[in-house]
Amino acid sequence: MERAWDLVIRNGRLVDGSGGEPYAADIAIKDGLIAQVGEVRGRGADEIDAGGKLVTPGFVDIHTHYDGQATWDGHMQPSAWHGVTTVVMGNCGVGFAPCKPADHDRLIRLMEGVEDIPFPVLTEGLPWNWESYPDYLDALAGRRFDVDIGSQLPHAALRVYVMGERGANREDATEADIAAMAAIAKAAMEAGALGFSTSRTLNHRTSDGQPTPTLTASEAELTGIALGLAAAGKGALQFVSDFNDPAEEFAMLRRIVERSGRPLSFSLVQNPRQPRQYAFLLDQLRQANEAGLQMKAQVAGRPVGILFGLELTLNPFTSRPSYQAIAKAPLAERVATLSDPAFRAQLFAEGAATDPAFAANMTRNWGIMFLMGDEPDYEQTADRTIAALAADQGVTPEELALNHMLSNGGRGMLYLPFLNYADGSLDPSFEMLIHPDTVPGLSDGGAHVGMICDGSFPTSNLTHWTRDRTRGPKLSLSAMVKMQTRDTAEAVGLFDRGLIAPGYRADLNIIDYENLTLKAPSVAYDLPAGGRRLIQRADGYVATLVAGQVTYRDGEPTGALPGRLLRGSQAAPVAMAAE
Helix, strand or coil, X not given: XXXXXXXXXXXXXXXXXXXXXXXXXXXXXXCCEEEEEECCCCCEEEEEEXXXXXXXXXXXXXXXXXXXXXXXXXXXCCHHHHCEEEEEXXXXXXXXXXXXXXXXXXXXXXXXXXXXXXXXXHHHHCCCCCCCHHHHHHHHHCCCECCEEEEEEEHHHHHHHHXXXXXXXCCCCXXXXXXXXXXXXXXXXXXXXXXXXXXXXXXXXXXXXXXXXXXXXXXXXXXXHHHHHHHHCCCEEEEEECCCCHHHHHHHHHHHXXXXXXXXXXXXXXXXXXXXXXXXXXXXXXXXXXXXXXXXXXXXXXXXXXXXXXXXXXXXXXXXXHHHCCCCCCHHHHHHHHCCHHHHHHHXXXXXXXXXXXXXHHHCCHHHCEEECCXXXXXXXXXXXXXXXXXXXXXXXXXXXXXXXXXXXXXXXXXXXXXXXXXXXXXXXXXXXXXXXXXXXXXXXXCCCCCCCCCXXXXXXXXXXXXXXXXXXXXXXXXXXXXXXXXXXXXXXXXXXXCCCCCCECCEEEECHHHCEECCCEEEEEEHHHEEEEECCEECEEEEEECCEEEEECCEECCCCCECECCCCECCCHHHCCC
C-alpha cells in the first residue's frame, strides 16, 4: 500500500509558534516540509505517536559561535541537544573569513581570547580551505549537519583582511578602506551571508590581551559597511557594545538603521555597574520601532554565568603559586594533592593572588558566587551564596569552594552570575523578555568552552519561565515557544521556519514537557587535539526533526545529517506569505 506521507506525527499537543493556545493535532510531513496539520488520514512511511507529548517548531538560536566547529564537525552540540534546529554563527564580529593565509594565527588568537576556544583546537581543526568569505560559504556548503546553519560576515576578519596591521591596531579606516569593506560586505550578502556583525566591548580581547580590532571603529566605517548591505538589499546587522554612553551609542545605531534601511539587533543584558541601563535602552528601542525602524535587542533568559572548576579555565586558586605548581598535573593527581591537609594549609595561607582585574573581581567574589549542583538552579537566593553557606558552616569561603570543586572526583563547579543578576533575581530578564522588541539570544553555543555553558538556554527558558519559577512571574508556554522559534527566525530573515503550518520547514521537537530536565554542566575532551569543552545535556527531548528527518531520539543523535548551510534569508511559503 502506498504511503501518502514521509512521516506522520500523531496525537501531539501542538504549541505551534504562533503564540496561540496549545491544541491537539497530527502533522503530516512530505519532502522536508509540513504538508498537513489537523486530522491526518493517510499513513506515513514512518509514524511517531506523540500522545501526551508537546510538539513545537525547532528552536532557532541566532547567537552562536560554531564558525570553527562547523568546519570539522557535523553535530552542533550542545545546541542540538536542546531542540535547536537552526543556528546563526559569526556573531560579535569574530570569525574566520575573509582571511589571508598570513593572518590565520591572528584570527585564531582573536577567537581564542574572545570566545575561549584554545589555540591548538583551532590550529588542528580548521582546514583553512578558503580565503574570501564566499569561499568560506562554499566550504560549508559541501558539509552536512544536524542543524541548518546561517553565517554572518564578521567585522574583525573583514577589517584585518582589508587594512592588515592597521586594522588589527584599530587605526581609523580611510575612505578607500571603507569602500573596500562595503564592497566585500555586499558580495558576502549576495553569496549568502545572513548579515554582518561587530563588537564594541572591552570584554572582547585577543588571547594576548589586545582589544578586538573593531572596538573603536568609527560611525563612518560602520555606516559604510551597512550601506554595502543596503546595496545588496540583504542582510541584518548585529552589534555588541559596552554602551558607555548609552544615549549616544544608541543614537548612532539608530542613525545606521535610518541610513541603511537594514534591520539591526544588539546584545542587551543587565550590567551590575549600571543596573538600570537596560531599561533606558528598552525605552529607546521602543521609540525607534514606533518610528518604523527595524531594531531588536537580543536578551538572555538567565544570567550570563561563569563556571569555575579544576577542569576549567579558571578557579579561585588558579594564580596562587602552590596551585600553579600542580596546575598541569592530571586531574586525579591534583585532587589527591588538594586533599592533603598540609598542602591545603599552604594554599590557603598564600592569600589572595595577584590576578588580572577580571579574574580578581570574579574568582573570589564569594558574595555572589554559588555552588553548581546536580540540578542546576540559575535563580538562587542570597542565603545560598558561598559566603553565606560558609558562614553557616563555620568554614572559610575558600575551604567551602575547594571542597565542592573536589567533589565528584574533582569535577565540582562553582557558578557566578556575571550579568543579569545585579538584583539577586531574574526579574530584569523577565522585563527584557516580555518587551515587544526583544528576542531570546546570547547563548554563545560553541564558544567559551572553558568558562560558560549557555547553549542550553532554550531548555532553561522552557523549564524555568513556563513551569518551574517560584520567585516571580512566569511566561505562558505559547509565548516562550513563539519567542525562540518564529520570533528569532524572523529576526534574521528566516521566514520559512518557526511555525507549524503547511508549507513550513518540518523542523520540530517532540518534548516530554512535564519531565523536561536540564542536567548539570560537565566537561568533555572531544575537540580537535583532545581539546576540552563544557557541555550540558537535557532529558525530555523525545525527538528532534530537521527537514522532516529525525536527528535525535531521547537526546542521542540518530546519524541523520539533513542540515545545510543557509544561503541568505528564506522566504515564507507562498500560501502563507500574506500572514
